[in-house]
Amino acid sequence: MFIEDLIIKLSNIIENKINRSILIGFQEYLLKAGIFTLASQILAIILMVYILFIILFSLVSLVLSFNVSIALALAVFIPTISFILILFLKIEKRASEIExxxxxxxxxxxxxxxxxxxxxxxxxxxxxxxxxxxxxxxxxxxxxxxxxxxxxxxxxxxxxxxxxxxxxxxxxxxxxxxxxxxxxxxxxxxxxxxxxxxxxxxxERKASVMMSIMFLIIASTVAAPFALGMVGVYSSFMIELGKGGAICEVAPLAAEIYLIIHSILAGFLIALIMYGDLKKGLRYSIPITCSAFAVFYLINNFGAGFFGLT
Structure with missing residues (x-):
């Protein structure tokens, strides 16, 4: 009951503060996804999730001595991307059911x-x-x-x-x-x-290209980030030995930039193969990029210990 009252109060504030045309546009997207809740109430729920994530990630950063700025950025980034992806997937699923x-x-x-x-x-x-x-x-x-x-x-x-x-x-x-x-x-x-x-x-077209799609997904989310993460591990190892040069120092940054470009292109390529429409690439690029960076981060930071290079 308390949460419901809070959502209603927040939604009323949002309705008064946000331009009505923006709310109407957002409501259209919700209707496309088959979500029949008021846009202001959805925004109120999202705001509450933001607050919850900020508190949670702040506590985690204090316990694990993690960078607070990065933790706060993740607290905003993760719910936003998750909501956008869920919305896109629901819109696509509903449109597919209708078709x-x-x-x-x-x-x-x-x-x-x-x-x-x-x-x-x-x-x-x-x-x-x-x-x-x-x-x-x-x-x-x-x-x-x-x-x-x-x-x-x-x-x-x-x-x-x-x-x-x-x-x-x-x-x-x-x-x-x-x-x-x-x-x-x-x-x-x-x-x-x-x-x-x-x-x-x-x-039939989707079924015929699934092997290519699976190859792209595995290459983008596992193979490429693993290889690039190992580049970072090797660079750090060489620097610790005193044999690192300018290339070793810039290699991790170059790997991250390449990983972003590679993941985005893979997402658009998947959309082009499956639908023949580049506009749908963003819904694949975002999760692929996030997954690739997660693998890259794990390998880059913990790979040295795993492979006995420390």
Missing amino acids: NSIPDFLRQLSSMLKVGLSLENALVDMSEHGKGPLYDELRRVVVEIRMGKSLDESFNSMAMRLNSKDLERSFKIILNAHKSGGSLSDIILDVSDDLRAMLVLKR
Whole structure:
């Protein structure tokens, strides 16, 4: 009860302090992810997590004599990156679920049109009885239409929210057929079959490139950081022996820079192979970079002791 009251109080403060347009934009992202909690409440929860992590990492830094500045940076960085990744993954998962259910939805819509219902009435009927993320979006479309938005605008907005070119193309075909007065049920059925075939091709493409993806992930998160960490270990060892030069001193920094570039490029390459879309690379680059740096840090700092070089 105390936590709930605190969240409500913090959310009220956030609503008063943050620009409404920012909250609305953030709320749209939450809706895309299937999170129907108020944006201000989510931000309040995130703020509480920040405070908790700052306290926790501060205590850890004091106990382990760890750099306080780095600990505070990690206390902010880890929850932020975690939330962004979770949000992106939920958005992608929800969009994928909607794309997979669209062919069946269109087939059902075609059947309802064949029995004599209009497109608008069929959509309303399906929105009232359907369950799942697609029908959540459909209910939003119905509400927008009732509020005066045109059918074209509502469906185009839905396609933009889901960020799917296939859906946008399919909706355009359906809407054009609706305007021209053609056999809408047959056209929708054809679109459903085309989408189903396209989804099968996408699944086959993903399956065919999984070995390449696994190789990239292992190389980026294990092999490269391990090798670069050993470079740092070797450099430190040579410096301790008094045989280190300028190269040994700059090697760890160069390894870190290379690791960042390598991890980011690997993430974008994975996105390009899997989806053919570089824009999705960021969601892979961030976790790969974090994982790679974790391995690099462990090897660079504890590798010497493990391999008996101290």
